[in-house]
Amino acid sequence: MTTIALLLITGLGLGALYFLIAAGLSLIWGLMRVLNFAHGAFFTVAAYAGWSASRLLTSSPAELRWAVAVVVAIVVGGAFAALTEVLLIRPLYSRHVGQVLVTVGLALATISLVQGGFGSDPQPFAVPDWMTNTSSIAGAGIPNTRLLVIVFAAVVLAVLLFFLQRTRFGLIVRAGVENRDMVQALGIDVQRAFTLVFTIGGMAAGLSGILAATYYGTVDPVRGTSMLIFAFIVVIIGGLGSVTGSAVAAVVVGVLQQFLNFYAAAGVGDFSVVLLLAVVLLVRPGGFSGSST
Amino acid sequence: MTETGPRTVLSTTSLGLRIRGVTIVDDVSLDVNEGELLVIIGPNGAGKTTLFNLLSGVTRPTSGKVVFRGDDITTAPPYVRARRGMGRTFQTSTIFAELSTLENVRLAAQAHLGGSDHIWALADRQQAALERARAALASVGLETRERAKAASLSHGEKRKLDLAILLCGDPRLVLLDEPTAGIAVEDVPEMMTLIRHIHRDQNKTVLMVEHRMDLIMGLADRMAVMHHGSLLAVDTPERIIANEIVQSAYLGDPL
Amino acid sequence: MTRSVRIGVAVLLVVLAVLPFVGITIPGLFDGALNAPGTLNLLGMCFVFGALAVTYDIVFGYVGLLSFGHALYFATGVYVTAIALARWHWSLPAALALTVVVSLVLPLVLGAICLRMRDIPFAMVTLAFAQAGSILVMQNPFGLTGGEEGLALGGDVLPSFLVGVVNTRNVYWVAFALIVVVYVVAWRAVNSPPGRVWQAIRENERRVGVLGLNPYLYKLGAFVLSAFLASICGVVYLLLQGGANPQVTTADFTLALLVMVVLGGVGTLWGAVLGGLAYEYLDFRLVALSNAPAVQSLPALLRVPLSEPLFLLGVLFIVLVLFVPGGLGGALRRRLPLRA
Numbered sequence: 001m002t003t004i005a006l007l008l009i010t011g012l013g014l015g016a017l018y019f020l021i022a023a024g025l026s027l028i029w030g031l032m033r034v035l036n037f038a039h040g041a042f043f044t045v046a047a048y049a050g051w052s053a054s055r056l057l058t059s060s061p062a063e064l065r066w067a068v069a070v071v072v073a074i075v076v077g078g079a080f081a082a083l084t085e086v087l088l089i090r091p092l093y094s095r096h097v098g099q100v101l102v103t104v105g106l107a108l109a110t111i112s113l114v115q116g117g118f119g120s121d122p123q124p125f126a127v128p129d130w131m132t133n134t135s136s137i138a139g140a141g142i143p144n145t146r147l148l149v150i151v152f153a154a155v156v157l158a159v160l161l162f163f164l165q166r167t168r169f170g171l172i173v174r175a176g177v178e179n180r181d182m183v184q185a186l187g188i189d190v191q192r193a194f195t196l197v198f199t200i201g202g203m204a205a206g207l208s209g210i211l212a213a214t215y216y217g218t219v220d221p222v223r224g225t226s227m228l229i230f231a232f233i234v235v236i237i238g239g240l241g242s243v244t245g246s247a248v249a250a251v252v253v254g255v256l257q258q259f260l261n262f263y264a265a266a267g268v269g270d271f272s273v274v275l276l277l278a279v280v281l282l283v284r285p286g287g288f289s290g291s292s293t
Numbered sequence: 294m295t296e297t298g299p300r301t302v303l304s305t306t307s308l309g310l311r312i313r314g315v316t317i318v319d320d321v322s323l324d325v326n327e328g329e330l331l332v333i334i335g336p337n338g339a340g341k342t343t344l345f346n347l348l349s350g351v352t353r354p355t356s357g358k359v360v361f362r363g364d365d366i367t368t369a370p371p372y373v374r375a376r377r378g379m380g381r382t383f384q385t386s387t388i389f390a391e392l393s394t395l396e397n398v399r400l401a402a403q404a405h406l407g408g409s410d411h412i413w414a415l416a417d418r419q420q421a422a423l424e425r426a427r428a429a430l431a432s433v434g435l436e437t438r439e440r441a442k443a444a445s446l447s448h449g450e451k452r453k454l455d456l457a458i459l460l461c462g463d464p465r466l467v468l469l470d471e472p473t474a475g476i477a478v479e480d481v482p483e484m485m486t487l488i489r490h491i492h493r494d495q496n497k498t499v500l501m502v503e504h505r506m507d508l509i510m511g512l513a514d515r516m517a518v519m520h521h522g523s524l525l526a527v528d529t530p531e532r533i534i535a536n537e538i539v540q541s542a543y544l545g546d547p548l
Numbered sequence: 549m550t551r552s553v554r555i556g557v558a559v560l561l562v563v564l565a566v567l568p569f570v571g572i573t574i575p576g577l578f579d580g581a582l583n584a585p586g587t588l589n590l591l592g593m594c595f596v597f598g599a600l601a602v603t604y605d606i607v608f609g610y611v612g613l614l615s616f617g618h619a620l621y622f623a624t625g626v627y628v629t630a631i632a633l634a635r636w637h638w639s640l641p642a643a644l645a646l647t648v649v650v651s652l653v654l655p656l657v658l659g660a661i662c663l664r665m666r667d668i669p670f671a672m673v674t675l676a677f678a679q680a681g682s683i684l685v686m687q688n689p690f691g692l693t694g695g696e697e698g699l700a701l702g703g704d705v706l707p708s709f710l711v712g713v714v715n716t717r718n719v720y721w722v723a724f725a726l727i728v729v730v731y732v733v734a735w736r737a738v739n740s741p742p743g744r745v746w747q748a749i750r751e752n753e754r755r756v757g758v759l760g761l762n763p764y765l766y767k768l769g770a771f772v773l774s775a776f777l778a779s780i781c782g783v784v785y786l787l788l789q790g791g792a793n794p795q796v797t798t799a800d801f802t803l804a805l806l807v808m809v810v811l812g813g814v815g816t817l818w819g820a821v822l823g824g825l826a827y828e829y830l831d832f833r834l835v836a837l838s839n840a841p842a843v844q845s846l847p848a849l850l851r852v853p854l855s856e857p858l859f860l861l862g863v864l865f866i867v868l869v870l871f872v873p874g875g876l877g878g879a880l881r882r883r884l885p886l887r888a
Binding site for chain 3: 029097277
């Protein structure tokens with residue numbers, strides 16, 4: 001029972017990290033039809049920015065250092081994403097493959113630059129002591145970092161849903177996901193929505209990057225790429241363009257991965273997630289909540 | 294139409310399409326008779342093109358059925374319908390822009406004649422397809438443009454190329470989606486002549502969408518009026534013009 | 549192709565074929581003589597990547613399928629052959645026979661699933677499957693793949709004429725034959741009737757369906773052909789490397805392939821060859837450059853970017869996509885009389 005509780009919550013934590021990446025990817029895809037490979041770069045650069053900020057504040061209390069790292073990561077992730085949209089994606093308007101290729105180039109260049117600057121090995125990331133402690137839930141000692149990540153992701157989900165459902169910009173984004181041409185025909189500047197969605201996606205990815213550093217206790221230059229691939233899987237299973245779908249799929253993927261990695265063998269969980277994707281595609285080519293067109 | 298009573302080539306029964314609670318095509322039952330030229334008219338947004346998509350298999354209906362030459366093809370993919378003799382054009386020309394004019398048509402000929410699975414053959418040397426392609430180009434008057442890249446053709450030429458591609462497949466039923474859309478005014482009569490030629494001289498059954506009434510008077514055997522996704526009336530052009538419901542749909546208060 | 553270009557290509561092919569007998573040194577271009585084992589090995593690698601880029605161009609350039617999983621099929625050739633030879637001690641013909649079967653069945657099954665999606669979802673799914681392959685290799689199931697360590701072939705598992713520094717030229721010729729054969733097969737395929745259908749699908753898939761052809765089957769055919777040829781490239785890569793390494797299974801490897809094809813010009817076979825050759829050569833030379841004393845003595849702000857070949861290639865790639873959409877091939881074609 002304790003093992004199950006531990007695996008469940010760890011899986012939820014992992015799913016929370018996936019969700020933070022996938023939410024942005026899904027919105028960007030839904031609105032702009034861009035497969036954003038640079039999302040892993042946002043994740044990585046933001047994590048290293050937060051880590052660097054935390055290292056500059058060695059004399060400050062651990063809580064403050066961590067909080068600063070989180071804020072820096074969110075800001076850097078959002079700014080990097082906004083710049084990417086304006087400088088690289090926008091000039092290739094209507095060339096979708098070109099847009100994908102540019103994000104591929106950006107991902108390659110950025111990750112290798114981070115590796116060159118900070119080394120290929122993971123670097124330890126200092127967090128407040130209470131985070132590394134465990135809380136007892138259903139008899140299992142759950143590391144607080146897991147709970148923290150879940151809480152953050154839940155807050156982001158709530159904020160995103162509020163934004164999409166209740167704000168004017170959110171309405172434009174939702175309408176744009178349904179039918180972009182129609183939104184433009186109404187005389188709405190979709191360009192601004194593009195930049196906004198990229199920025200939000202970048203901020204969420206940045207948050208994911210620093211939370212992953214908290215979760216694992218390290219920053220790692222190649223983590224972004226492998227997280228990105230699982231986030232892609234989450235996006236497809238959840239249905240392209242659907243934030244709620246991404247949230248559900250992220251939980252399913254994270255929990256499944258943890259359980260199988262534990263009960264079968266390391267790696268089996270990762271592998272099964274891809275099999276799950278194949279099954280979903282065979283049953284429902286559009287994902288679980290997406291439109292199939 | 295030499296037999297006793299016309300034979301039905303294509304018939305739809307209560308055909309409908311609803312997407313997220315919005316009805317786009319509503320309960321359309323329509324019979325297209327062998328050899329006739331039937332024109333679907335209706336204001337923009339009436340669902341004419343969507344109906345075409347349902348007929349040709351590009352979109353799947355959410356209710357009703359489509360029967361083509363005796364077979365239920367409601368869920369058949371586009372390529373199956375094409376093989377059974379249904380050809381169509383799209384409202385905007387959908388040629389293969391990066392291929393030459395001749396290559397566009399030869400591809401259609403190749404699709405029709407078979408041989409599209411011979412991976413070790415050279416496409417340029419398939420004589421039968423080449424001859425058929427050239428004949429189709431000649432029939433629409435594009436024989437001098439065969440080497441031009443399709444993207445470089447004028448708009449009117451692209452529409453002709455659409456027709457040539459269509460003819461290569463030797464369809465029994467031809468669906469034309471607004472063949473005059475976007476072409477220059479002076480080219481419209483020539484396009485109409487071409488359509489008449491396809492209908493009369495090549496004996497094709499034609500189902501066509503057009504929203505300019507003036508063009509189809511004298512061309513159409515029957516007309517079907519669509520409004521808000523459903524069929525208002527199907528009748529001869531003369532009676533359609535006189536029909537009051539149609540008049541109000543076309544001229545009366547918009548929505 | 550004009551007559552002069554044809555003659556030029558013929559001369560080039562003859563020169564490359566007899567290269568192992570040429571003892572000239574070209575300073576700056578290669579470190580050793582042209583027939584030195586190091587140079588022949590580098591050239592052989594260039595041939596493998598040139599051929600691999602051609603196989604990728606079939607699906608990406610001609611059918612318009614943005615696959616992010618091509619590395620999986622290359623890695624299949626590398627690993628299946630390596631496992632059969634080194635772990636099970638099969639003979640080379642037996643290992644090759646197994647590789648051929650796997651290289652046909654795997655893309656057939658995975659392609660059938662992936663092609664249920666189009667465009668970007670297709671790209672994502674191919675990437676996911678390739679990632680599963682990568683995970684599998686890294687996990688070292690039953691001690692077969694060697695995990696992160698990779699799998700060395702050892703001296704006794706290959707016929708002696710393919711082993712050792714003195715026989716590098718034999719492997720060079722194998723690689724040379726590979727690029728010629730792959731090119732010819734790809735050229736015939738894209739100029740065959742189904743090849744025309746592929747290009748039509750790239751231009752307008754819906755229209756192909758309305759012509760009475762099932763686009764799905766044509767896409768699957770191209771996918772399998774391209775994947776199979778990629779696996780064959782993997783086999784030759786294995787011979788040149790003398791072992792399998794997990795880097796060839798990663799997403800980065802597919803991305804590198806994408807860079808090669810875009811570098812050379814999408815949708816032209818010889819452009820892809822050019823891109824593959826250029827990428828592999830640049831990658832090798834840039835590593836040498838990054839270790840050069842002149843670079844190492846630079847301040848960190850300059851040294852770090854210059855020491856990362858992938859950074860330079862990534863930036864070059866972005867610049868090409870933004871400003872030279874036709875790639876090197878497109879830029880060259882405007883200057884050379886290649887079209888009659």
